[in-house]
Amino acid sequence: MDKxxxxxxxxxxxxxxxxxxxxxxxxxxxxxxxxxxxxxxxxTLLSVVTGTLPPAFTFTGRILLDGRDVTHTAPHRxxxxxxxxxxxxxxxxxxxxxLAFGLRPGGSPAERRDRIAKALVDVDLAGFENRDxxxxxxxxxxxxxxxxxxxADPCALLLDEAFSRLDTALRAQVRALVFARARDRALPVLMxxxxxxxxxxxxxxxxxxxx
Amino acid sequence: MKNRLLPVVPALTLVAMLGPVxxxxxxxxxPAFGHLPAAGLRGPNLDAFRALLAWPGLSxxxxxxxxTGLGTTVVALALVMLLVAGWSxxxxxxxxxxxxxxxxxxxxxxxxxxxxxxxxxSGWIARALSPALTGWTNPPDWLIVxxxxxxxxxxxxxxxxxxxxxxxxxxxxxQTDAARARQIAxxxxxxxxxxxxxxxxxxxxxxxxxxxxxxxxxxxxxxxVALILGPNTPPPLSVQIVRWMGEPDFTARLLAxxxxxxxxxxxxxxxxxxxxxxxxxxxxxxxxxxxxxxxTCDGPVRAVxxxxxxxxxxxxxLGLAVLAVWSFAGYWGxxxxxxxxxxLKSWIRHGHGVLxxxxxxxxxAGIVTMxxxxxxxxxxxxEYRHRRTLTQRGLWLLYLxxxxxxxxxxxxxxxxxxxxxADVGRGPVMLAHLVFVLPYVFLSLADPFRAWDAxxxxxxxxxxxxxxxxxxxxxxxxxxxxxxxxxAVGLSVSVGQYLPTLLIGGGRVATLTTxxxxxxxxxxxxxxxxxxxxxxxxALLPFALALLVPALAWRNRKGLQHG
Numbered sequence: 035m036d037k038x039x040x041x042x043x044x045x046x047x048x049x050x051x052x053x054x055x056x057x058x059x060x061x062x063x064x065x066x067x068x069x070x071x072x073x074x075x076x077x078t079l080l081s082v083v084t085g086t087l088p089p090a091f092t093f094t095g096r097i098l099l100d101g102r103d104v105t106h107t108a109p110h111r112x113x114x115x116x117x118x119x120x121x122x123x124x125x126x127x128x129x130x131x132x133l134a135f136g137l138r139p140g141g142s143p144a145e146r147r148d149r150i151a152k153a154l155v156d157v158d159l160a161g162f163e164n165r166d167x168x169x170x171x172x173x174x175x176x177x178x179x180x181x182x183x184x185x186a187d188p189c190a191l192l193l194d195e196a197f198s199r200l201d202t203a204l205r206a207q208v209r210a211l212v213f214a215r216a217r218d219r220a221l222p223v224l225m226x227x228x229x230x231x232x233x234x235x236x237x238x239x240x241x242x243x244x245x
Numbered sequence: 246m247k248n249r250l251l252p253v254v255p256a257l258t259l260v261a262m263l264g265p266v267x268x269x270x271x272x273x274x275x276p277a278f279g280h281l282p283a284a285g286l287r288g289p290n291l292d293a294f295r296a297l298l299a300w301p302g303l304s305x306x307x308x309x310x311x312x313t314g315l316g317t318t319v320v321a322l323a324l325v326m327l328l329v330a331g332w333s334x335x336x337x338x339x340x341x342x343x344x345x346x347x348x349x350x351x352x353x354x355x356x357x358x359x360x361x362x363x364x365x366x367s368g369w370i371a372r373a374l375s376p377a378l379t380g381w382t383n384p385p386d387w388l389i390v391x392x393x394x395x396x397x398x399x400x401x402x403x404x405x406x407x408x409x410x411x412x413x414x415x416x417x418x419x420q421t422d423a424a425r426a427r428q429i430a431x432x433x434x435x436x437x438x439x440x441x442x443x444x445x446x447x448x449x450x451x452x453x454x455x456x457x458x459x460x461x462x463x464x465x466x467x468x469x470v471a472l473i474l475g476p477n478t479p480p481p482l483s484v485q486i487v488r489w490m491g492e493p494d495f496t497a498r499l500l501a502x503x504x505x506x507x508x509x510x511x512x513x514x515x516x517x518x519x520x521x522x523x524x525x526x527x528x529x530x531x532x533x534x535x536x537x538x539x540x541t542c543d544g545p546v547r548a549v550x551x552x553x554x555x556x557x558x559x560x561x562x563l564g565l566a567v568l569a570v571w572s573f574a575g576y577w578g579x580x581x582x583x584x585x586x587x588x589l590k591s592w593i594r595h596g597h598g599v600l601x602x603x604x605x606x607x608x609x610a611g612i613v614t615m616x617x618x619x620x621x622x623x624x625x626x627x628e629y630r631h632r633r634t635l636t637q638r639g640l641w642l643l644y645l646x647x648x649x650x651x652x653x654x655x656x657x658x659x660x661x662x663x664x665x666x667a668d669v670g671r672g673p674v675m676l677a678h679l680v681f682v683l684p685y686v687f688l689s690l691a692d693p694f695r696a697w698d699a700x701x702x703x704x705x706x707x708x709x710x711x712x713x714x715x716x717x718x719x720x721x722x723x724x725x726x727x728x729x730x731x732x733a734v735g736l737s738v739s740v741g742q743y744l745p746t747l748l749i750g751g752g753r754v755a756t757l758t759t760x761x762x763x764x765x766x767x768x769x770x771x772x773x774x775x776x777x778x779x780x781x782x783x784a785l786l787p788f789a790l791a792l793l794v795p796a797l798a799w800r801n802r803k804g805l806q807h808g
Contacts, residue, residue, distance in 0.1 A: 089632040110711050116707045126725075136708045168803025
C-alpha cells in the first residue's frame with residue numbers, strides 16, 4: 035500500500051462549491067484514466083497533485099507519494115512528473131539543454147552528456163542535442179518532452195490530455211511509448227482525457243467524473 | 246535572500262513611485278500658505294494666493310493651460326480614433342504602425358524644435374516655397390511659432406501624443422474582438438468608420454481611458470514644449486511657475502507654490518469635466534446608434550483622418566531631417582532650400598558639451614531604468630507567486646504619477662530637499678526620474694509577463710526547478726524581447742525628462758534635454774540641432790537594440806522569433 039500515488043479523500047471546491055471528489059490509490063505501473071466532459075475539473079484535479087491549484091479553488095484531503103505526504107510540499111520538491119497536450123519545450127534552449135534541464139544534478143559533464151545522448155537514442159532521436167526545438171515535428175517534440183520528464187526521475191506521472199494534439203497515427207505510437215516507459219519504471223500514472231481510445235489503450239481502470 | 250526580499254518589493258515600488266509625489270505636494274502646500282521656515286516665514290496665511298490673483302497675466306496663463314491641454318487631447322484622440330476606425334487592417338495603416346515606435350521615442354523637445362524649424366516664417370516650408378510661390382525674399386513678419394493662442398504648441402503636442410494614444414489603442418484592440426465586430430457591422434450595411442465608432446469605440450475607449458487622462462494632464466502642465474513652441478507673454482501657467490521658481494527672492498517662491506496648487510486644481514477640474522463629457526458623449530452616441538444611420542460621409546472622414554495622420558508623422562520625421570540639415574549647415578541664407586555648404590563645424594564646436602551631456606544623460610537613464618526594471622520584475626513575480634493580480638484601483642496608483650502635474654509637486658520636492666539639507670544633484674534627480682520611468686516600464690512589461698504560459702512554470706517545477714530557478718532560467722530568457730523593449734521605453738522616458746532634471750538638479754545637472762531646451766531662447770539653430778539630434782539618438786538607439794539583440798540572441802530559436 036505504501037508504494038505508488040494516493041489521492042486520499044481529495045475534494046476540490048470552486049469558491050466554496052464542491053467541484054470534484056476523488057479517493058483512490060494508484061499502484062506502481064498502474065494507469066488510472068479519468069474521463070469526463072470539459073469543465074468538470076479534470077485538470078484541476080491534476081493541479082492538486084502537482085501543487086499548482088489556481089487561487090479560486092480550495093481542496094481537502096491528502097496526497098501521498100510512495101508513503102510521503104506531499105500535500106503541502108512545494109511543487110518542485112514533489113517529484114511528480116506531468117505532460118500537457120502541448121510539449122512546452124523551453125523555446126530558448128536546444129533539445130539537449132532541455133533534457134539537461136530535466137536531468138537531476140550530479141555526475142561529471144561527460145556522464146551527463148552521455149545520459150542525454152542515450153535518452154535521445156532511446157526515443158529514436160540520436161544526435162538531436164543541438165537542434166532547436168522549434169524545428170522539430172509534433173511527434174519528435176512529444177518524445178523529447180517525455181524524455182525530459184523521465185530524466186527528472188519522477189515518482190509518478192500525470193498526463194493532462196497529453197495526446198490530444200497529435201494526429202491519429204502518431205497518437206497511438208506516442209501513447210504506446212509513454213505507457214511502456216512508465217511501466218518499465220513502475221510509475222503510477224494518472225491520466226485525464228476526454229478520448230475513450232486513450233483510456234482503452236491505457237488498459238487500466240477508468241473513472242468517469244460527472245456521470 | 247531573494248525570497249525574503251520579494252514580498253516587500255511591491256511596497257517598495259509604491260514608495261519609490263508615490264513617495265516623491267506625496268512629499269512634493271506636501272512641500273508645495275506649506276509655502277503656498279506662507280509657511281517657509283528656511284526664509285523665516287511662518288504661516289498659514291493667504292498672502293501668496295492674493296499676490297497670485299493680483300498678477301495681471303493670471304487669466305491668460307490659466308486659459309492657455311486649459312486650451313492647450315483640452316485642445317491637444319480632443320484633437321489627438323479624435324484623429325487617432327478616426328484613423329483606427331477608417332484604416333485599421335489596411336496597408337496604409339500597417340505603414341503608420343511601423344513608424345509608431347520611432348515616432349513614440351522621439352523626445353518631445355526634439356520634435357518641438359523640428360516642428361519650429363519647419364513651420365517658422367524662416368523655416369523649411371517657407372524656404373521651399375520661396376520665392377517661387379510666395380515671392381518672399383525675406384521671411385514674413387508673422388508670429389507662427391509661440392503664437393499668442395498657443396495653436397503651434399497644440400500642434401506640437403498633438404503630433405507627439407498621437408503615437409502614444411495609437412499604441413495604447415492597438416494594445417486595447419487586441420482585447421476587444423474588433424475584427425469580427427467590423428465584419429458584422431459591414432454585413433449589416435455600416436460604413437467602415439461609422440461601424441467601428443458604433444461597435445468598437447465604446448469598448449476601446451473604456452480601455453484607453455487612463456492614457457487619455459495622462460495626455461490631458463500632460464498637455465495642461467508641460468514645460469519644455471511650452472518653452473519652445475508656446476506663447477511667452479504671458480506663458481502657460483506651468484512655464485510661469487518654473488520662472489518664479491528660478492527667481493532668487495522668496496516671495497516668488499511662495500507665488501510659485503500657490504500657482505502650483507492652482508495648477509493641480511486646474512488639472513483635477515479638467516479631468517472631472519472630461520469625465521462628465523464622457524457620460525454626455527456616451528448618451529449622444531447611444532441616440533446616434535439608435536437612429537440606425539449607416540454612415541454617409543465615411544469616405545471624406547477617412548481621407549481627412551489619413552491625411553492628418555500622415556501630416557503628423559511627416560512633421561516629426563521632416564522635423565528631424567531639418568535638424569540634421571541645420572546641424573551640418575554652413576551659411577544658409579533665406580530663401581535657399583538648402584545651405585550653401587555642409588560641414589562638421591557645428592558638431593566639432595559643440596562636440597565636447599554634447600558628449601558631456603550624453604554621458605550624464607546615459608548615466609542617469611541607465612541607473613534609473615535598471616532600478617525600475619528590477620522593481621517591476623519583482624512586483625510581477627511576487628504577483629505570480631502569491632497569485633494576487635493588480636486590481637483596477639492598483640492600476641490607478643500606477644497612473645497617479647502621470648496624472649499629477651509635474652509642476653504641482655516638483656517645486657515642493659525641491660524645497661523639501663533643500664530644507665533637509667540634502668544636496669540637489671544627480672542622486673535626487675535619479676529618484677525623481679524613477680517616479681516617471683517606473684509606471685512606463687511596468688505598463689510596458691506587465692502584459693507580456695502575465696501572458697507567459699504558466700504551464701511552462703508547472704513543467705519546470707515538475708522537473709525540479711525552484712521558483713527562483715524558473716524565473717532566471719526559463720521565464721526571463723523567454724521574455725528577453727519584451728524586457729528589452731521595456732528597458733528602451735524606460736531609457737527614452739528618462740532621456741526626455743526636462744522639469745525633474747532642471748528643478749531637482751538645481752540647474753547643475755546638465756543632460757541633453759536640459760541643454761537643448763536652455764538653448765531654445767538663444768536661437769542658435771545649429772547648436773539646437775546638434776543637441777536635439779543627440780537627444781533623439783539617445784532615445785532611439787535603445788529601441789533599435791531592443792529589436793536587434795533578441796533577433797541575434799535567438800537567431801537559432803524558431804519559437805522565439807515572432808514575439
